[in-house]
Amino acid sequence: MPVTIQDVARAAGVSVSTVSRALAAPEMVREATRLHVVETANRLGYRPNRAARGLITGKTGNLGVIVPDLSNPFFPAILKGVQSQARGADYAVFLADCDENGAEEAALVQAMAKQVDGVILCSSRMSPSQLERTIGTTSLVLINRSVRDQPVVIMDVAGGMRQAVDHLAALGHRRIAYLQGPRNSWSNQQRRRGLRRAARRGITVNELGPFAPTFEGGLHAADLALAEDVTAIVAYNDLMALGVLSRLADRDVKVPADVSVLGFDDIPMAGMATPPLTTVAMQNGRAGRAAVDLLVSQISGADAGELRRELECQLIVRASTATPGTARSDPPHVTAPVRRRRDEPVAGA
Amino acid sequence: MPVTIQDVARAAGVSVSTVSRALAAPEMVREATRLHVVETANRLGYRPNRAARGLITGKTGNLGVIVPDLSNPFFPAILKGVQSQARGADYAVFLADCDENGAEEAALVQAMAKQVDGVILCSSRMSPSQLERTIGTTSLVLINRSVRDQPVVIMDVAGGMRQAVDHLAALGHRRIAYLQGPRNSWSNQQRRRGLRRAARRGITVNELGPFAPTFEGGLHAADLALAEDVTAIVAYNDLMALGVLSRLADRDVKVPADVSVLGFDDIPMAGMATPPLTTVAMQNGRAGRAAVDLLVSQISGADAGELRRELECQLIVRASTATPGTARSDPPHVTAPVRRRRDEPVAGA
DNA sequence: GTGAAAGCGCTAACAT
DNA sequence: ATGTTAGCGCTTTCAC
Numbered sequence: 001m002p003v004t005i006q007d008v009a010r011a012a013g014v015s016v017s018t019v020s021r022a023l024a025a026p027e028m029v030r031e032a033t034r035l036h037v038v039e040t041a042n043r044l045g046y047r048p049n050r051a052a053r054g055l056i057t058g059k060t061g062n063l064g065v066i067v068p069d070l071s072n073p074f075f076p077a078i079l080k081g082v083q084s085q086a087r088g089a090d091y092a093v094f095l096a097d098c099d100e101n102g103a104e105e106a107a108l109v110q111a112m113a114k115q116v117d118g119v120i121l122c123s124s125r126m127s128p129s130q131l132e133r134t135i136g137t138t139s140l141v142l143i144n145r146s147v148r149d150q151p152v153v154i155m156d157v158a159g160g161m162r163q164a165v166d167h168l169a170a171l172g173h174r175r176i177a178y179l180q181g182p183r184n185s186w187s188n189q190q191r192r193r194g195l196r197r198a199a200r201r202g203i204t205v206n207e208l209g210p211f212a213p214t215f216e217g218g219l220h221a222a223d224l225a226l227a228e229d230v231t232a233i234v235a236y237n238d239l240m241a242l243g244v245l246s247r248l249a250d251r252d253v254k255v256p257a258d259v260s261v262l263g264f265d266d267i268p269m270a271g272m273a274t275p276p277l278t279t280v281a282m283q284n285g286r287a288g289r290a291a292v293d294l295l296v297s298q299i300s301g302a303d304a305g306e307l308r309r310e311l312e313c314q315l316i317v318r319a320s321t322a323t324p325g326t327a328r329s330d331p332p333h334v335t336a337p338v339r340r341r342r343d344e345p346v347a348g349a
Numbered sequence: 350m351p352v353t354i355q356d357v358a359r360a361a362g363v364s365v366s367t368v369s370r371a372l373a374a375p376e377m378v379r380e381a382t383r384l385h386v387v388e389t390a391n392r393l394g395y396r397p398n399r400a401a402r403g404l405i406t407g408k409t410g411n412l413g414v415i416v417p418d419l420s421n422p423f424f425p426a427i428l429k430g431v432q433s434q435a436r437g438a439d440y441a442v443f444l445a446d447c448d449e450n451g452a453e454e455a456a457l458v459q460a461m462a463k464q465v466d467g468v469i470l471c472s473s474r475m476s477p478s479q480l481e482r483t484i485g486t487t488s489l490v491l492i493n494r495s496v497r498d499q500p501v502v503i504m505d506v507a508g509g510m511r512q513a514v515d516h517l518a519a520l521g522h523r524r525i526a527y528l529q530g531p532r533n534s535w536s537n538q539q540r541r542r543g544l545r546r547a548a549r550r551g552i553t554v555n556e557l558g559p560f561a562p563t564f565e566g567g568l569h570a571a572d573l574a575l576a577e578d579v580t581a582i583v584a585y586n587d588l589m590a591l592g593v594l595s596r597l598a599d600r601d602v603k604v605p606a607d608v609s610v611l612g613f614d615d616i617p618m619a620g621m622a623t624p625p626l627t628t629v630a631m632q633n634g635r636a637g638r639a640a641v642d643l644l645v646s647q648i649s650g651a652d653a654g655e656l657r658r659e660l661e662c663q664l665i666v667r668a669s670t671a672t673p674g675t676a677r678s679d680p681p682h683v684t685a686p687v688r689r690r691r692d693e694p695v696a697g698a
Numbered sequence: 699g700t701g702a703a704a705g706c707g708c709t710a711a712c713a714t
Numbered sequence: 715a716t717g718t719t720a721g722c723g724c725t726t727t728c729a730c
Contacts, residue, residue: 002463029700055723055725079446094411096441112441363716366710369710370715
């Protein structure tokens, strides 16, 4: 039923090799022949079978992407970038969701390996040893995780945190709480250290958690943060930050008048939250595209090629954030309403 | 470099066919042989090349999914369902994003066709004729769109709208605005008609739009809705509804005291918006899984099999919705503050 | 410049 | 129950 190269050859009155060449190596056939073949192919609606081609060339023309969880709004943006860049490079993409499971992720790479030329791992959940074992199975590019001499696309978390601290410092904040995500997560370590190092003279960072990196985690974390003597809260990610905002609203704490809240990741819709959130935004779409670039160059370009692409983070201070507070002229020292709800002694402060 | 079936055969001291059988047809080889072969295969880390297998069997073991736009939070939930169900059935999945472009979508199906056993089209953007032409290329299952005798997974929009109207009627609402999405969208027609038909005696529906099915579209639509004499707004989707809520908040219109807002789709995070949104939720995860079921049965099961799976919608009335208003005892007739901002005559009311 | 033939990794007759 | 052979659709020597 499907049109094969044989069909085209027969219809065009040439051999299969000529058809193959006409389509793949234009300069190896006479122009007239090429035209005739191409015309015939189009007329019959011929589409080469890439699987068969891959069998002999060793290249499938496919890419694989594995994400920890599609319901995490963080990943679709990366996928979108991967998609568009892959299409541009004439690659099709396999997608898999490993359900936050490192072992499953490793298994998926194995399962994909034969059908793809390389795999992009987003925020890999593999343990270092699993990852080590997986490297070598196929070409690999990591997003949001750095390892050995493997090609990686990472975000300049340190830079982002520096921007965040500068921003908060300019608003007069001196004590910041960091709400941790999953303790052993590579991203959490990155962000935690980034923030700690960005803290300047006169600014202290209080690390709380770990918490679940979810809206609910934020709800929970907010109460603990309120118990601390801070005027700013930096959450592991935007999802948590939204939870924090929600809880703060319930407890009648004004944002940013009483407390500034910062998120990380810039998930879609974060800007729709009220009151608005300040976010250290990662460029997920660009990350996806960059990963495809690295992968493609690794696949084709011998052994050279870039190994590490670092994307800068952007501090997004949403419009109305500035409005309600009088932050600039009147730095938020309004810790009273925050602590008011806790009747514990001021110990530790 | 990769381990082939030849390698296993050699290592196990049997022929390739025996290896093939030992792995695929356990009952066709002696148990001892089978064990030996399987053990050898595992030891060498052999993984069959599915592309090569597909070349001869005609089955690839792959599924394709095409979505209009990955950045639309509506689709990842479907993808997640597809993923998990596909994995269970031992299928790998190709993903493509057609950027809301029907022609591109059709082209993607063609491009995938040879590498997959079937394709799932989510909210297809193809024109009827494009769709007609695409059918037959490969096995197809549609989600959120109904056509000919093609297998489809659809939502019981009519039922959902009935629930919505019942809900609003119980709260005392009599005049409802429907904010349309893209005019020619199949979903928009569905929802519009569903709502119109659900409207009972004494309840009128005011159709506005079309609007962009986005947060921004909602911002815009809200102002137009406020100019109408309605107490409830049903938006084409949750994204628009969030935009409406945001605009209403800016204009100091209280929800749901002054106006009730309903969305459709139940995108993740919709519940995090303040004030809370009432949503007619579609079961996207289940839809994805159902689509895989239909596709698999269509691929394997000759020509029989279910053709149409209809999933019920759920009305999600979020907890705090009830709190602020005194809706039950005091139906919202507070149209004054809504209209107050427009100084046009009451004409048309 | 073009055709004939070999073979990629695998399965499915067909032998034994 | 197992081995041998042909061939899936394609690219790529190798002849001509």
